[in-house]
Amino acid sequence: MNSAIIKPAWSPITIALMVLGFIIFWPLGMAVLAYILWGEYMGGSREKADAWVSRQKAHFKSRNCGPRHYGAASTGNAAFDEYREEQLKRLDEERRKLEEDRQAFEEHLANLRKARDREEFDRFMRDRNAPRPDEHRNDDGGERQGY
Structure with a gap:
């Protein structure tokens, strides 16, 4: 039995709530839109919603969507796995060198900014x-304002 007061469907009341949500605070409108689009998949209860979210996470993990990890599963070919590990280590070393170069360049820019600021302040x-x-100067060395 589904006892939700507002059904997750395109009805005049859900559309009005969505528009009102966007007017008041845009994330509220997005939440109503998500409820309209995916609410029936979640079933209307917290348990069913949690189950749906868990299924979606499992689906994305099975498709390898998300960050790649270097400790990926073995392909079964030892030579290829060894080659892959060597290449990943080389790429990590290149990434580390690039990061060091970026930091050195940022330090250089900071020093240039400081030097420019010092020059402007001195000027x-x-x-x-x-x-x-x-x-104008007086004969006695004192200053006098000219009019």
């Missing part, structure tokens, strides 16, 4: 401390 201080063109 600001020189300009700030330089005598202004509207200032």
Whole structure:
């Protein structure tokens, strides 16, 4: 017996709830849309929904969807497995070298930014401390404002 108040189908009330959900807060609208599309597969109860999610996870794992792991199952051919391991180690070493180069380049850019900032600050201080063109010197060495 399915005792859900709102059935997971394209009905005027579910469409209105979906639109309202998108207007109020877009993830709410997405949740209603997901319920409309996949709610009947989940069966309407938490246990059935958990079972459906577990089946989907198992399906994706069986298709090898997801991150690849280097400890993949043996192919049964020792020579190929050895070759694959050597190549994966070589790729890991290349990846490590690229990461070190990236970090060195980022440090170089940071140093360039610091040098540019220092140069701009020094120029600001020189300009700030330089005598202004509207200032004149007295005979006694004191400064006098020109009008």
